Amino acid sequence: MGSNSIDPDTRALFLKDKEDYAKASDKLKKAQGDIRQLGKTIKADGFTLRQIKLAIQLDSPEGEADFRSLVANDLLAAQYSGAAIGSQLQLFLEDIDRTPAVDRAYFEGQEVSMKGGTANPPYDPSTPQHQEWLRGFNDDTERRIGAGIKPLDDGPPPRSIDMH
Numbered sequence: 001m002g003s004n005s006i007d008p009d010t011r012a013l014f015l016k017d018k019e020d021y022a023k024a025s026d027k028l029k030k031a032q033g034d035i036r037q038l039g040k041t042i043k044a045d046g047f048t049l050r051q052i053k054l055a056i057q058l059d060s061p062e063g064e065a066d067f068r069s070l071v072a073n074d075l076l077a078a079q080y081s082g083a084a085i086g087s088q089l090q091l092f093l094e095d096i097d098r099t100p101a102v103d104r105a106y107f108e109g110q111e112v113s114m115k116g117g118t119a120n121p122p123y124d125p126s127t128p129q130h131q132e133w134l135r136g137f138n139d140d141t142e143r144r145i146g147a148g149i150k151p152l153d154d155g156p157p158p159r160s161i162d163m164h
Helices: 008-044 049-057 061-081 084-093 101-114 128-148
Strands: none
Touching: 008 049, 049 061, 061 084, 101 128
16 A cells, blocks of 8 residues: 555544534535425414513523613613603613412413423422412313314214225
8 A cells, every 4th residue: 555545544534524524414405405494483473473482591500691681781771862762761670570470370370281291380288389280271272172172073884984
């Protein structure tokens, strides 16, 4: 072999890395296509991508803090500009959730039902939050059941020959 030959192990490693990268790139392209399609579905459902991305951001305390900071900065700019909405700035500067605990519990139970979870409230059974969590869960469960059960068609019953 000449002096320009390469080490076979190095070449094999290179070819493996090339194949792995190509596979990962194909997965990325597919995922990007899936995201684009999902974006169309989100828009058709009447939402914006910004709303969905924000909802994902708000799933964590850090994301909520970042959002609160952005809103506060926007409202501060509105206040500097003399816009009426700037008067709402104080609500975002306070790090206090003024939502009553029972209301939060209701919405938490409702969300668990919407996600197909089980009725297992995180609150002590002696608290009103426990009862409201269950009420939220049950209200949504009833809504989903009611939407899924349709009255029977008044037409003739199916013939056994049609069922085979």
